[in-house]
Amino acid sequence: MRFPAPIPGTRTVLAPLAAVAAIAVLAWPLAAQDGASVDGPPAGVRNPAPAAATVDPSLFGGLSFRFVGPSRGGRVTAVEGHRSHPHTFYQGATGGGVWKTTNYGMTWENISDGYFRSPSIGHIEAADSDPNIIYVGTGSDGIRSNIIIGKGIHKSTDAGETWDHVGLEDAGQVPSVKAHPENPDLVYAAAMGNPFINNETRGVYRSSNGGLDWERILFTSDSVGAVDLEFHPADPDVIYAAMWRAQRYPWSIISGASDEDGIWKTTDGGETWRRITAGLPEGLIGKVDFSVSPDMPDRVYALVEAPEPIEGLYRSDDAGETWELINDDPRNQLMHRPFYFANVIADPTDGNVVYVLNLSTWKSADGGETFNTIPNVHGDDHDLWINPDDPRIMVHGSDGGGVVTLDGGQTWSPVNNQPTAELYQVDVDDRFPYWLYAGQQDDAFTVAVPSRQPSVSAPGGPDAYWRSPGGCETGPAVPKPGDPDVVYANCKGRFGVYNQRTGQEQQYYVGAVNMYGTNPANLPYRFQRVVPIEVSPHDPNLVYHGSQYVHRTMDGGRSWERISPDLTAFPPERQMVSGGPITRDATGEEHYSTLYVIEASPHDPDVIWTGANDGPVYVTLDGAETWENVTPADMPPEGRINSIDISRHDPDKVYVAGYRFLLGDFRPYVYRTDDAGETWTLLTDGTNGIPADVPVRVVREDPDRAGLLYAGTEFGLFISFDDGATWQSFQLDLPLTPVTDIEVYRQDLALSTMGRGFWVLDDVTPLHEIGADGSVAAEGGAHLFEGRPQYRTRPGRNSGFE
Template structure:
């Protein structure tokens, strides 16, 4: 709905005053939110792998390095992977990794990914572990920035060499080959070309490390130069020669000599080299865009191999490149292109080895020098291991290392997250799984391309739109999964241009309208059947007149084959606008845009060449509100622009200058529709080793002045409209934070290297005030809680090694702040609208259970913990259940989750409604309300839920009452046992045993009895009910009713009535026993001068 614009001036003025006042507010202390926890939700589909290695003699142990995801380890030959370098906070981009062959505990990691294009993925030198990855030591060489290759001497773990490419955007003498003989304490540069040329690949045969090869390449992208065509040698904006050369050392890297001639062609671009084992280092290979060449005499003469097979050459413009020789057979050679290929005749002919249509894009191989069948491959799809020479491979669908560009969420519950993933295409995953975890059942590939955006239809999440192959826009319809290109650029006459990450977004005020960014803003309201241009070409600065004026694009005709966008985008950098300064058509393209959620006529647009345009009338007219006095404005990528959700005149901008060697963050805000802009970077670091430049900024959807920002290395929050920023990393790893989405009360981030993360229920961030720091305690008001069950599985759970991400805590997340360590027990009580108790939680120590050990491994079992009482903000959750009913014994349901399987029975779920939370700290109470809402997917009406709940509460009370009565009998039985243990006379023993049998007939025994711990035996009359048996029956039916939302059917009601009658009958027998049998037995005891057995203090009446 479009809201009346005549109300805006008053709103703008008032909001601007509020924003101005808030921006001067003191920033709150981080301890007020340090108890919050980010949750990784996968999906478990691997991302591009930059480095691989294995451990000789340990068949299951391998390590992989990720471009911006750190180091991961497997000890199960790829069944499971886990990160081992998250303790390193400074950088996460790995370029190379090597385990010392003579000491499996020594690992060297070269930081900085070997990339092509305009990204950086920089590191900070070399790290070393001497305990197989448990801890890390920084060895310096910080300014080398990108280290794509490492070698460690096969016999000496302290002799290590690294290839340093150096800073892509800065001339530097830190490039070259470095050698250390003391384990990295000191380094000597033994090969250096110039301040623009780095070392790309170093190789030797492990059986003769004295002989080495090294290749060089120009690794400098002049920030002032025009952008090179895609696939230029070495990537990025190159000028001058490529600097590619081949060098050889015969003294293990001490001295070097260039290798040229002898049949070797002119070298250029990215290269790879290999030296074959078992040949005394005589057989050598080099591959590049010039083809594959082999030498059989140590590099004096060279011969081109299989010159007709272009798969053998570097066919992806430097995106990947590699040649490898099997350590057990010098005639078995491997090369990489879109797939990998194998030769069994020394490189003369090749056939496919591993890959699939579309290309796995293999990046790195590692071969065990002692076992040629043990192979480790890192590709764009993830890491995969073969132990049989390539016949079978481990899965890469178990690695949450996806590199995503842009994310969005839909409007269903639980919400799904959508993203484009580097090389793997599009992905979609649920934020919560029905089986107690986010499993493989909860995510799926999504039609579309690896770049750009995916957005779900706000009115129908089964329909979504994504950037498609060839620069199109595809419409996807589920559950069929059918997709079709509906892009306006199908018509070549539309003359549209776009950035690689083309933005798509639905209007927040008109859910029928989808926008797409080209050089103009396009709009469709009928699902892509027709498109309309809402703007002229917005890619020109104010006052600029292009040489050939371009008319405002018109609505393209119906879709047909064709178009004007290059289909091959595998080798472009995601951050690069694939045009010159103003593009081939004379201008930039829309990099980002943001329609206002307050007024649908307001749309902010940012372009790839630093322009910001604004319309207040849905595209009828446009203003140029570009930030004035920007340095190099035409090279400023407006990577994100975000409209405020509380003030129509306010917007926030993130600008990326990293292609100009400027890695500092640039964030701006305006409160006056772009008339003035304020830079907002206070508190943000600008010198992080992996880069500090801005990626994304988002305004909270509910709280004014609350902002979130992602940079190349970190996540941040501002509580005062950007005046100051604070870290929001919490438990996040160092990686690139590419996009942010807010769905209700949940904050979602997409990363380039660690997939998706969710910060569940950010309502505390919306409530935090600096003054809270001085309070003795504070209870935050929770966000609305959804009434869902932990796990609805009814059969065998997934084994723990099957990839899964944890679900959000079930129910209400409750945060409370403690200003100091409390003197006593902290409690939290939940009461209903009538003040009746529902749940009690406490910081008191939980006594160990006296239950027998469960017949399952301990890792399945949830271990109850007391409320935390740390100084600062603490987190607990209420699962929306009543206190657990007492029970003679506990079981563990088949719908288990590792570490999260609670003991049964559990208390009933509460009804939807408002509940009161009371936190008690040192005698003072703090009170908040929480609203419980029913699962939107529930088939039950409120009346059905109430009927079910009423019956559950009767069962719940019955279970408690029968348990208490059982305990009365048990206490009396203890007294009887004491008499029998005292060696009574024969007459007294007989009377006591008779009395005990009567007690047992009423109380029953724990863990067995009718309807408790077993089945009733067939044949004969049913035995009289007992309290233990009745208690078990109540618990059983309570569990039966708890599995789903449904009004109780008649059989269940009848079964519950039968159990209630049995309780009534057993209570009557108990009361008769107390009135007759107990006095009679006490009279017998009196004659024997034995202390009488007292009657229970209270005998409960049946509660119905």
């Protein structure tokens, strides 16, 4: 495995004990200028400007993060290859950027770090006429609740060595980019738009000069975007476009409309368009995905979301003019969760062979009438590229990463060589070296990795150190203080206790009610997927758990006590079964009006803070006898309170981070109270370092230096030396990806990310010596930072640890 390289334009100094020469550390390091214009009114989310440095970055520029795992892949939403180099492939992760392999998937190297403005990848297009020209649309079309917004299109003319940003920054998700097969400067893009709000940038765009300028050539409304494009294999002036009404709310997802969704066609390269209806569902149509085969150029396959029994795989044999339902998917194998899947790929050498990607990969050899699964290494499958000269060679993208086959899917390259894990949180145990724990989305299990190589040798390398300590992909997994072999773990709202000595888990669900497919208003306990688990700092046997209430156990979950009233806003109009108007999506992650964070005070066992995903912040100061709503008065309603941090230096000082981008509001919301919630100060006004459109997920104060704050945002890491009065980038050599959680532990900074795994910055004590005004102890000249005691450990060969 190749670990992420430093961002171009920076360098890494391994010894952070002394001041080093100045290093330019930008908040948004880009390798290209824009120079692109968009025809049509601007809307959506702009690119953040670099934050002005208030402390000279040379004082901490020698610090460096380490990637510590896991290297098992996360969700891949786009794959690509080219017939001229059959051993080279590309994959795009939902939060990890673009990766390239030149050895059939045995190793992958990131090629987007330092260039891309969003780590979420919607589509990769290698131009047929020139394999060095690659277009990448950012923003995945699988708009589940942890979706990351796209930031336009990037282009490479040297096979991914360098990139330029070529516009459509406000187009939101860009799930399809198509370069003309003979002219790579003529390029088309499908823009879904901002997935959270109506906006005018949706539709189909065309550029005739390689992305320097764009014109919108198909637009139906501000709520309907384009999700897929395909050329006719024999006539590129004929283009099929899929239009989709799609919007993500915190409490639901909308997929489908009656009048504007569906299949559109042009025969003049996009000058004029008409909606095709013959043989297609009348009324509601949701997500549509196409595929064509040069073997039968007039044949078009389309997966069409629609009300049953007219949902399924459609086929046209007259270039899209008329359609027939070939497979109505009676067992719900092809159309499960269509907003998230719905991917069809025709074999370029045989138009009767077609693949459908869903929970599994399905193959038909009779034009889509019957299907069988093919072997693969993971599940929840999203994209497939087939070599047009040898269809046995394919690259495949799933929730587990990107893999390559040379034998038609009988065997595949590994997924355990891609550091693209999507992690919801980070918890640490008290071993030496300590381990990091989280729920890893899309990989079925929680995951734990060591911060340093353990003393026990593992000749299998870093893969051999992974553990799955109970629960499932959502997490959290919280080790018990004093006995780290015991882990309190969650699986989609269900509590368990995992014993790492025995490998057994005991599960104790609060209420024992199936929460899926039910209106949350009718549930006695509204748990959601990533429910909080908080262990008391004063008693490792005292564990708190959160639905709309705070629950408490003293016996490992065997018995539970409810100790609070409903601590959410509970707007009744938001309580519904998620998904519509066609397909329900009953996964529990859209349960609204539920707790997202519980924080027990390290100073006083009677003080507990909570935050809900619909806005309120509550506190009890008397051991749960009474609870007070202390929500900041100027915070807009219905934000997701994602983190609460109680200062180790002052029991009445508390920091709260919330975000509202799922409502279309990308402003950062970080607040501080100095009087236990009586009054609040907004620490992020959009002008003091964290840009006005960068949502903050988490804020932590350093336990050893009052007023030293770390903020994890949707687009990287920030730091404040003056208790939030000003902020600046602290990205260093971190890749651009959402920072979901932060732990400051044993004077290390440990991070979880939504697309690039765990990272650790060893020894933050040099930061403790930097004052709020940017000064250090010495006046003038060089300054020697003290550092902390160091430990000699036994490194192993091929350990995978830096």
